[in-house]
Amino acid sequence: MKIEVIAFGIAKDILNGNQVTLEMKEQSSVADVRQALVDLYPAFQGLASLQLAVNADYVNDDYLIKENDEVVLIPPVSGG
Amino acid sequence: MLNKEELIRYNRQIILPDFGIEGQEKLKSSSVLVIGAGGLGIPNLSYLAAAGVGRIGLVEFDEISLSNLQRQVMYKTNQAGESKGKSAVNVIQELNPNVLVDYFETRLDAENALEIIGDFDLVVDGSDNLPTRYLVNDACVLLGKPLVYAAVFRYEGQVSVFNALRKDGSRGPNYRDLFPTPPPPEMVPSCNEGGVFGALTGIIGAMQANEAIKLLAGLGIRLDGRLFLFDSQYFTARFLNVKSNPDNPVSGDHPTITQLIDYEAFCGLSEVENEADEITVQELYQMIKSGKTPFILDVREPYEYAISNLNGLNIPLFELGLELERLSQNETIVIHCKSGQRSQKALEFLKKEGFSKLKNLKGGILAWQKEIDHSMEIY
Structure with missing residues (x-):
């Protein structure tokens, strides 16, 4: 199944853009998405502790994603 | 009222x-x-x-x-x-x-x-x-x-x-x-x-x-x-x-x-200011004066480099990961930025990438302007 990954902040640099489509197996969890991102973009390891949101909600690692879900990556930003 | x-x-x-x-x-x-x-x-x-x-x-x-x-x-x-x-x-x-x-x-x-x-x-x-x-x-x-x-x-x-x-x-x-x-x-x-x-x-x-x-x-x-x-x-x-x-x-x-x-x-920033990892502008100046100029890495942005620089190789901090092949693990690298903060981050990053001969220029180019070259333009 296909999911969209939406990046903010420094995650845009790592993904080379603000949006990428990932092909995931059925019954994949948020933890699996995290691993897929580290495999595809080794620099994502630095953000591996990031909480991920799916569609409009922050979810836990065991949350199961569905086709066409949007996984949102929001790293902390510190500027003021 | x-x-x-x-x-x-x-x-x-x-x-x-x-x-x-x-x-x-x-x-x-x-x-x-x-x-x-x-x-x-x-x-x-x-x-x-x-x-x-x-x-x-x-x-x-x-x-x-x-x-x-x-x-x-x-x-x-x-x-x-x-x-x-x-x-x-x-x-x-x-x-x-x-x-x-x-x-x-x-x-x-x-x-x-x-x-x-x-x-x-x-x-x-x-x-x-x-x-x-x-x-x-x-x-x-x-x-x-x-x-x-x-x-x-x-x-x-x-x-x-x-x-x-x-x-x-x-x-x-x-x-x-x-x-x-x-x-x-x-x-x-x-x-x-x-x-x-x-x-x-x-x-x-x-x-x-x-x-x-x-x-x-x-x-x-x-x-x-x-x-x-x-x-x-x-x-x-x-x-x-x-x-x-x-x-x-x-x-x-x-x-x-x-x-x-x-x-x-x-936040991983406690600059356990490891003095072994630091070099002062005076020390760097003495090295340059005696003809032993080390490899200088400037991790500021190109526009900052254009204002004033120490003739170092300019790779902005966030591009370091993509440009590692331009750096050698065998010679000492003196890293600097404007004040010493970004270069500290660069030093930590390069350490994780396996580099060991690293020095952070204490106080960055601001310290250089203050102590070595007053004519240098700062920003």
Whole structure:
């Protein structure tokens, strides 16, 4: 199944853009998405502790994603 | 009680549905602490003072610099070098003499945070670094103060309301529910490093002031339990729902943080200023003078390099990972930036990549200008 990954902040640099489509197996969890991102973009390891949101909600690692879900990556930003 | 001047001054908000004289009186009897008088702090200070908040505190220690003026629209060109806090206090007192201003000319830290924050009803965080953000969050949770959070980076801003008191007596989520673990420092660039769009700081800071005034006047639906994200480059916005995490170390079911901690260390920044990893500008100057110029790596942005440089190889901090093949593990690399902070991050990063012969130039190019070459242009 296909999911969209939406990046903010420094995650845009790592993904080379603000949006990428990932092909995931059925019954994949948020933890699996995290691993897929580290495999595809080794620099994502630095953000591996990031909480991920799916569609409009922050979810836990065991949350199961569905086709066409949007996984949102929001790293902390510190500027003021 | 509001006097005649106040009734006229605040007329346009007193006549608002849901605001009224009652809302104005609530504002007058309330106090807000603003952390930082920078890109976010300035719109906050301006709108909070204009709206008639009774007492405004400001924590700021920095000076106005020319590179602030692109977004910090309260300051004037001829004020470069002057105290930011003093200047901001003057502006808001002239804007609204009814407002009492408490100015704390200090850096907020674990020693003073509880005392300073404890004296206010609400906190607005416009700080510019991750340790301060965790510090302000934890202090607000420990003291039971609502926190209006915002942060900016490049073209993006985030806004939320943390630790808000709800009708059932519970408190809304906080910064640690959103970001339980700080990423490594090189993944959290500051505006100095990554840049920031000027108008964005005005938009996001004004949203923060909006939430602060609503909380104090007791109106509207608050940005509690929601994170607002705005991308001004694509002009897109998004809300994300944030829940309280039972494992939150400061507000969860079994808190492990019951007093303030060392936030620099927590964020991996405790510059265990390993002197072995440092070189002073004097030492570098002596090496160059005696013909033993080391390999110099300048991790600033190209525009900074163009203003002044030490003839080093210029690879900006955030491109280092892509350019490692241009560096040798066999010779000593002296890394520098403007003040020594980015180069410290670069040093930590290169260490993880297996480099061992690294030196951070203490004080960066600013120290070089001050101690070695006064004719060098600084910025």
